[in-house]
Amino acid sequence: MELNKFWHDEKGSVVVFIAAALTFLVGLGALVIDVGMLYAKRVQLQNVADAAALAGAQEIFMDDAEPEEVAIQYAVANGVRTEEVSASFDSNSKSITVEVTQTASLFLARVLGEEHSQVMASSTAQAQAVTSATGVIPLGIENVNFEYNKLYNLKTGSPSLGSGEFGALSLGGNGASQYRKNFKYGYDKKIRIGDIIETETGNMSGPTLDGVQYRINQDPSSSIHDFDRNSPRLVIVPVFEPLPDHGNQLERVKVVGFASFFIVDGTGHGNESYVKGYFVEMIKPEDSSPDQPYYGLSSIRLIS
Numbered sequence: 001m002e003l004n005k006f007w008h009d010e011k012g013s014v015v016v017f018i019a020a021a022l023t024f025l026v027g028l029g030a031l032v033i034d035v036g037m038l039y040a041k042r043v044q045l046q047n048v049a050d051a052a053a054l055a056g057a058q059e060i061f062m063d064d065a066e067p068e069e070v071a072i073q074y075a076v077a078n079g080v081r082t083e084e085v086s087a088s089f090d091s092n093s094k095s096i097t098v099e100v101t102q103t104a105s106l107f108l109a110r111v112l113g114e115e116h117s118q119v120m121a122s123s124t125a126q127a128q129a130v131t132s133a134t135g136v137i138p139l140g141i142e143n144v145n146f147e148y149n150k151l152y153n154l155k156t157g158s159p160s161l162g163s164g165e166f167g168a169l170s171l172g173g174n175g176a177s178q179y180r181k182n183f184k185y186g187y188d189k190k191i192r193i194g195d196i197i198e199t200e201t202g203n204m205s206g207p208t209l210d211g212v213q214y215r216i217n218q219d220p221s222s223s224i225h226d227f228d229r230n231s232p233r234l235v236i237v238p239v240f241e242p243l244p245d246h247g248n249q250l251e252r253v254k255v256v257g258f259a260s261f262f263i264v265d266g267t268g269h270g271n272e273s274y275v276k277g278y279f280v281e282m283i284k285p286e287d288s289s290p291d292q293p294y295y296g297l298s299s300i301r302l303i304s
Contacts (some may be wrong), residue, residue, distance in 0.1 A: 038119055045080075045101075048121070049099065049100045051075075052078070052085070053097065053098040053302065054302065056068060056074070056125065057127055057300045058300065060096070061127070068087040071087040075100060084100060093126060094126060094127040094128075095124055097122065100122075102120075103116050103117070104119050124303050126290065126300070126303045127283065127299070128292070128301055129257070129289065129292035129294040129297070130258050130292070130298060131289050132190050132191065132193065134190050135186030135187065135188070136191055136238055136258070137183050137211070139154045140238045140239070141167070142242065143256055146295065148279055148280065149280065150278065152277060153275070154275040154276065154277050155208060155266070155273070168200035168208075169197050169238065171187040171197070172187060172188075179200055179207045183210070183211025183212075183214075184214045186235075186236070195254070195255045196243065196252050197238065197252065197253055197255060198251060198252055199252065199253060208266060208273055209266065212265075212267070215263055216263065219233050224280075229282070234282055235277065236259070236282070238259075239255070239258060239295050240253035241254050242254075257293055257294075257297075259297060260279075260281065260282035260296050262278045263276070264276055264277060279296060281296045282296060284297060286299045288301055
C-alpha cells in the first residue's frame with residue numbers, strides 16, 4: 001500500500017520534471033535557432049550597409065555630389081526598403097554613415113511571447129589622404145596651398161627651381177625613353193610618402209609633348225567641367241619639398257603627398273615646353289591615413 005503511494009507520487013514528480021525539461025529545451029531551441037537567424041540577418045544588413053557607405057563615399061568629390069542619396073539607392077537596390085535605411089554625410093571628415101534597421105520575425109521564441117526583434121547595422125566610409133600611389137607621371141609640384149579647379153604649371157620651359165630643373169622627375173631610371181613611358185602610362189611601381197626622388201635634368205620637351213598628346217588623344221572631348229573619373233587626362237603628381245644640394249641645381253626632392261590634375265594643355269619645345277593642368281579631387285584605391293595631409297588624392301576606407 002505504502003509502496004504504491006510512493007510510486008504514484010514519484011510518477012507525478014517525473015511528469016513535472018519532464019514538463020520543466022521540455023520547457024527548457026524549447027527555450028534553448030528558441031535561443032539557438034532565433035539567435036542564429038538574427039545573426040545571419042545582422043551579417044546580411046552589415047554587408048548592405050558597408051556596400052552602401054562605400055558607394056556613397058565614391059560620390060563625395062563629384063560636382064553634383066549626393067552621397068546620401070546614392071548610398072540609400074544602393075541599399076534599396078540590395079533588398080532594403082527606403083524607410084529602413086538612413087545616411088548622413090560629414091563634409092568636415094569627408095565621411096558618410098549608413099544605418100540599416102529591419103524587423104525580423106522570430107520562430108521558436110514565439111512560445112515565450114516574443115514574435116519580432118529589430119536588427120540594426122551601421123557602417124561609416126571615409127575618404128582619407130593616400131600615403132602611396134602607383135601610376136604617377138614623371139612630374140612633380142612643390143608643396144603650396146592648392147586651390148581646386150585652378151590651373152597650374154606642372155612643367156615649365158625654363159628652369160624654375162635650379163639650373164637644369166624643369167619640373168621633371170626620374171622614376172625608374174634616367175633618359176628620354178623611360179620618361180616618355182612613365183608619362184604615357186604612369187610609373188608602374190609604388191611611390192610612398194617620404195621617398196627621395198632624383199630630378200630629371202634637361203627639358204625633355206619632345207617626350208613631354210608625346211606624353212601629353214597621347215593622354216589628351218585618349219579622351220579629346222573631356223573638359224574640366226565634364227570628365228570621367230577614369231579619364232587618362234587625370235594624372236597623379238607627387239607633391240614635394242626640395243632637398244638642399246650643393247650648387248644651384250636641384251637634384252633631389254622629398255615626397256610629402258600626392259595631388260591630382262586634369263591635363264588641358266602641353267606643347268612646344270625649348271622655352272615653350274610646358275604642361276598645364278587643373279587641380280582636382282580624385283579617388284584611387286591606395287594606402288591611406290586620416291593623419292596624412294590632404295592634397296586632393298584620396299582612398300575610401302571603412303572606418304566603422
